[in-house]
Amino acid sequence: MKQKITLKHIARELEVSISTVSKALKNSEEISRDTKEKIQAFAKLYNYKPNNIAISLKNKRTKNIGVIIPDIVHHFFTTVFRGIEKFANTKGYNVIVCVSDESFDKEVINMEILANGSVDGFIMSLSSETQLKNDYNHLKELIEQGIPLVLFDRVTDAVECDKVLINDKDGAYRAVKKLLENGRKKIALVATEDYLSVSKNRSDGYFQALKEQNIKIDKNLILRLPSMNSVEGNEMEEFFKNEKIDAVLCVNEIYAIHGMRIAQRLGYKIPEDIEFIGFTDGILSKFSNPTLTSVAQHGEKMGEIAAEMLIEKIEIENDVETYRTEVLEPTIMERESTIN
Amino acid sequence: MKQKITLKHIARELEVSISTVSKALKNSEEISRDTKEKIQAFAKLYNYKPNNIAISLKNKRTKNIGVIIPDIVHHFFTTVFRGIEKFANTKGYNVIVCVSDESFDKEVINMEILANGSVDGFIMSLSSETQLKNDYNHLKELIEQGIPLVLFDRVTDAVECDKVLINDKDGAYRAVKKLLENGRKKIALVATEDYLSVSKNRSDGYFQALKEQNIKIDKNLILRLPSMNSVEGNEMEEFFKNEKIDAVLCVNEIYAIHGMRIAQRLGYKIPEDIEFIGFTDGILSKFSNPTLTSVAQHGEKMGEIAAEMLIEKIEIENDVETYRTEVLEPTIMERESTIN
DNA sequence: CATATTCACGAAAACGGTTTCGTGTTGATA
DNA sequence: TATCAACACGAAACCGTTTTCGTGAATATG
Numbered sequence: 001m002k003q004k005i006t007l008k009h010i011a012r013e014l015e016v017s018i019s020t021v022s023k024a025l026k027n028s029e030e031i032s033r034d035t036k037e038k039i040q041a042f043a044k045l046y047n048y049k050p051n052n053i054a055i056s057l058k059n060k061r062t063k064n065i066g067v068i069i070p071d072i073v074h075h076f077f078t079t080v081f082r083g084i085e086k087f088a089n090t091k092g093y094n095v096i097v098c099v100s101d102e103s104f105d106k107e108v109i110n111m112e113i114l115a116n117g118s119v120d121g122f123i124m125s126l127s128s129e130t131q132l133k134n135d136y137n138h139l140k141e142l143i144e145q146g147i148p149l150v151l152f153d154r155v156t157d158a159v160e161c162d163k164v165l166i167n168d169k170d171g172a173y174r175a176v177k178k179l180l181e182n183g184r185k186k187i188a189l190v191a192t193e194d195y196l197s198v199s200k201n202r203s204d205g206y207f208q209a210l211k212e213q214n215i216k217i218d219k220n221l222i223l224r225l226p227s228m229n230s231v232e233g234n235e236m237e238e239f240f241k242n243e244k245i246d247a248v249l250c251v252n253e254i255y256a257i258h259g260m261r262i263a264q265r266l267g268y269k270i271p272e273d274i275e276f277i278g279f280t281d282g283i284l285s286k287f288s289n290p291t292l293t294s295v296a297q298h299g300e301k302m303g304e305i306a307a308e309m310l311i312e313k314i315e316i317e318n319d320v321e322t323y324r325t326e327v328l329e330p331t332i333m334e335r336e337s338t339i340n
Numbered sequence: 341m342k343q344k345i346t347l348k349h350i351a352r353e354l355e356v357s358i359s360t361v362s363k364a365l366k367n368s369e370e371i372s373r374d375t376k377e378k379i380q381a382f383a384k385l386y387n388y389k390p391n392n393i394a395i396s397l398k399n400k401r402t403k404n405i406g407v408i409i410p411d412i413v414h415h416f417f418t419t420v421f422r423g424i425e426k427f428a429n430t431k432g433y434n435v436i437v438c439v440s441d442e443s444f445d446k447e448v449i450n451m452e453i454l455a456n457g458s459v460d461g462f463i464m465s466l467s468s469e470t471q472l473k474n475d476y477n478h479l480k481e482l483i484e485q486g487i488p489l490v491l492f493d494r495v496t497d498a499v500e501c502d503k504v505l506i507n508d509k510d511g512a513y514r515a516v517k518k519l520l521e522n523g524r525k526k527i528a529l530v531a532t533e534d535y536l537s538v539s540k541n542r543s544d545g546y547f548q549a550l551k552e553q554n555i556k557i558d559k560n561l562i563l564r565l566p567s568m569n570s571v572e573g574n575e576m577e578e579f580f581k582n583e584k585i586d587a588v589l590c591v592n593e594i595y596a597i598h599g600m601r602i603a604q605r606l607g608y609k610i611p612e613d614i615e616f617i618g619f620t621d622g623i624l625s626k627f628s629n630p631t632l633t634s635v636a637q638h639g640e641k642m643g644e645i646a647a648e649m650l651i652e653k654i655e656i657e658n659d660v661e662t663y664r665t666e667v668l669e670p671t672i673m674e675r676e677s678t679i680n
Numbered sequence: 681c682a683t684a685t686t687c688a689c690g691a692a693a694a695c696g697g698t699t700t701c702g703t704g705t706t707g708a709t710a
Numbered sequence: 711t712a713t714c715a716a717c718a719c720g721a722a723a724c725c726g727t728t729t730t731c732g733t734g735a736a737t738a739t740g
Contacts, residue, residue, distance in 0.1 A: 001486045004456075006696060017720045022698060032718060053397045053457040054696035057725050062393065064436070064458075072425070073418045075623075082412055085439055094458065096404070096436050099425055116344075117393040117726090118404075118434065146341045257627045264629070283415075287597045289604070289629040346726060357690045362728065372688060394726035397695050457696090 005046045014042060056117075064094050065310060066119035068110050070102045070127045070154070075253075075282035076299050077125065080152060083303020084123055091311050093120075104129040108138045120314045121148035123306045126156060132195045134158070148313035150306045153297075154197055162309040164302055164326040168198050168279075171295040171330035172205025175249050175277045178332065180213055182339050184247035184275060188221045190236070190259060191251045202251045202279060221245065225255065237262050247275040253284045256292055260337065276337040290336035298328050345386045354382060396457075404434050405650060406459035408450050410442045410467045410494070415593075415622035416639050417465065420492060423643020424463055431651050433460075444469040448478045460654045461488035463646045466496060472535045474498070488653035490646045493637075494537055502649045503665040504642055508538050508619075511635040511670035512545025515589050515617045518672065520553055522679050524587035524615060528561045530576070530599060531591045542591045542619060561585065565595065577602050587615040593624045596632050600677065616677040630676035638668050 011018045016035065024031045024039035025048070031039075042048075056062045065088055069077045085095050096119055098110035107127045114122070122142065130136070131154065139159045142149055150162045179187050189206045192199045210217060223239045236255075240262050248263075250256035256278030260270055268274045270290050278285060281296035305326050334340045347365075351358045356375065364371045364379035365388070371379075382388075396402045405428055409417045425435050436459055438450035447467045454462070462482065470476070471494060479499045482489055490502045519527050529546045532539040550557060563579045576595075580602050588603075590596035596618030600610055608614045610630055618625060621636035645666050674680040 002484055004485060008696075018697085019699080019721075020719055023719090026698090030718065035718080049452070049456045051397075051457040051696050052453075053393060053402065054725090055698085057391075057393045057397050057695090057727090058697055058699095060725070072422055073415070075413070078413045078418055081437075082439065085412070085437070089438075094436050094438065094453065096434050097421075097425070098429075098434065099422065112389070113392075113434065116389045117391040144342055145344060254627070261627075261629060284623060284627055287594070287601075287624055287628065289601060348726075358727085359691075359729080360689055362726095363689090366728090370688065375688080391726050394695090395728085397697090397725090398727050398729095400695070 004051070005048050006051070007048075010039065010042055010046075010048065014039060061314075062118060062120050063092055064096055064119045065307070065314075066096050066098065066111075066114040066122045066124075068098045068100055068107060068122060068124040070100050070125060072097070072099050075284075076153075076280050076297060079299030080125075080303040080306070083300035083305075084307045085303075086300075087304045087307035088311070091307075093307075093311065100127040100130075102128045104133055104135065111138050111142065115142060115145070115147060121150070121310045123150045123152060123303075123310055125152050126154040126197075128154075128196055131156070131197060148310055150310045150313075152302055152306045156197065160321075160323055162306075162313065162323050162325070164305045164309065164328070166297045166302070166328045166330050168201035168330070169205040169208070171279065171297075171332070172202040172249060172251075173209045174205075174330075174332060175295055176206050176209035177212075178338065179247040179249070179275055179277065180209065182247070182275060185215075186218075186221060186245050187247040187249065188223065188239075188245045189249050189251075190223045190225065190239075190255045192225055192227075194224075199251050202249075206249055240266055245274060248277070250276065250278045253278045253280045253282050253292065253294065256294070256337075257284050257288050260288065260290070260292070270337055271339050275339065277332070281331075281333050285333065285335065288337075293335045293338040293340075294333050296331045296333050298331070302328060344391070345388050346391065347388075350379065350382055350386075350388065354379060401654075402458060402460055403432055404436055404459045405647070405654075406436050406438065406451075406454040406462045406464075408438045408440055408447060408462060408464040410440050410465060412437070412439050415624075416493075416620050416637060419622075419639030420465075420643040420646070423640035423645075424647045425643075426640075427644045427647035428651070431647075433647075433651065440467040440470075442468045444473055444475065451478050451482065455482060455485070455487060461490070461650045463490045463492060463643075463650055465492050466494040466537075468494075468536055471496070471537060488650055490650045490653075492642055492646045496537070500661075500663055502646075502653065502663050504645045504649065504668070505665070506637045506642065506668040506670050508541035508670070509545035509548070511619065511637075511672070512542040512589060512591075513549045514545075514670075514672060515635055516546050516549035517552075518678065519587040519589070519615055519617065520549065522587070522615060525555075526558075526561060526585050527587040527589065528563065528579075528585045529589050529591075530563045530565065530579075530595045532565055532567075534564075539591050542589075546589055580606055580608075585614060588617070590616070590618045593618045593620045593622050593632065593634065596634070596677075597624050597628050600628065600630070600632070610677055611679050615679065617672070621671075621673050625673065625675065628677075633675045633678040633680075634673050636671045636673050638671070642668060 007018045007021045010021045021039055024036045025043055067084060071077055088095050100107035104127060107130055136156055136158045143161060152164045155163045155165055176187055191203050194200045236259060248259055250259055256276050260276050263274050278292050278294045281294040285292040285294040347358050347361045350361045361379055364376045365383055407424060411417055428435050440447035444467060447470055476496055476498045483501060492504045495503045495505055516527055531543050534540045576599060588599055590599060596616050600616050603614050616632060618632050618634045621634040625632040625634040
């Protein structure tokens, strides 16, 4: 087992000082050609690589960024992560991921652990519990300490920092408008509780599109489900039985796919009898039967932008406190579940 | 912007030495009650938290583990990652993720970067290019340096280290056996090229099950596709047109879902005319139409075990070089695409 | 009263680098 | 020959901890 070699080893072996070795390896003008060549050759031979931790301690830069997301087994978050990772890598940064599991406490703990020197900044999307509690002190403290933070997708107005999100409201608005243009009259909305910022925004878009056409909001056409990622229970089945729905906007893929299956079982033909549009243009939308028209959120792009914003803040010297909010426009991916 | 406080600050403020502060905060017996209380109160007031980097440098332990996977936008890998992250967190470890993107070079580079002090050990799944090149020197060097490594899922016999994988061959074997028991005669296999260890093992299970029933392998019943995650081109369509296939085993979900759609378009009824079984029991299997019978790989469990193995190796003092290979048994999740 | 213990704390080294500043040697210049 | 700059290198501080060892003062012991 050959141990990692350090400057000290090289210095001792070559009978020079540590500083000389350090300078020689950085090709400093201070050191003579001969000495440099000797040291560099030796270093290459023994495959010397500087210790990242020591360098981090010295320049107070870790070249790590912390990413805190509610869930990793989730197509949208992984696409964002891919964007982050790609961009970060090109800039020489590594990514430490923590999963908050939609829990406020975990979010806080993860943040505290990483904030003590492990990372140079954070990219995060709020856990649902955090949004429910509406408590953002951990984020504010971070900013107080001068640690850069970029929020994406699930953001809040309560803290001032860089943000990147998609225009959820507009996405929903355009989706509903499309359904209206297709002649649909009874457009349903399947959403989650409103404390989730994205769900609220999407609902707002739905309302606006209807209002513009002077269509009264029908509470019976709106279904609110408790959990984001599951469709346990038969609320949805009851919902589709009771109504003469001819189109549905769902705030995520799972609701839409599940809704389509129920509709099909109940004898509806998609898209002839009932049209479906979902959010989160993920793998399910592309492979479902029929394929699902879906509002694409451009996760990878979002990740790239978030990483770019963060690294810019990290590497900037002066701390002018100016924050940007980047809003991406969603794209409606038309597939078989709507008439196009 | 309040700066992070250090031992030095506390020492200066309270007019004691740094060592005294350090000891007091660790509740050392060496320090008097009075002094300890004073220091601890001060530290709490100013929210002192030790600097992780300094501690890492001191004890040569980062409490970070590096995870290198071929892709993050991939259900199986994310479930494994979740298992790793969960277990690691309970043990006080953080996880740095790098994506190799199926590229050998990226795998090597990511490894080298992290190996210089950033992590205490690695968990990884080989990139396809690495398996194709069959070059594992980067792994061997790692082990040479005494850095623990755990390989999962896509492993190799060429390097000695801890491994955790599922019995792919047996999963395929049992899947095919089930199809045979259902009376199927023309069972097709849709796989990738054989250099991917998992695809090869699954093919082997397919062969074995057929051989046991003295069924001759029919090359026309085997389709090999170039890419893991895409189904571009119409090879599959041609494949299903030309054959009198009555059952299909696919080495992943995407192939299976795509195959089912084509079969349906061609007028087959699933599962009456043709049965489908896929691998990777992911989100598609649960939500496809019909739902897909699938070989579950227990990714989360796999991740937990990998993390447990790694952390054990990290924290063990003596370096007895004894390696384990843990083999998980897959589970066949029966759904609508087969007759159960 | 002299010596041995205990107590409470500080000095300093160490982890592995970077960087500033000082210094002895060389050759050029006056 | 005395002076000076350039050259090539080393000493030491520093980043923020931990930990060993030493030490002065207070107390206990003979």
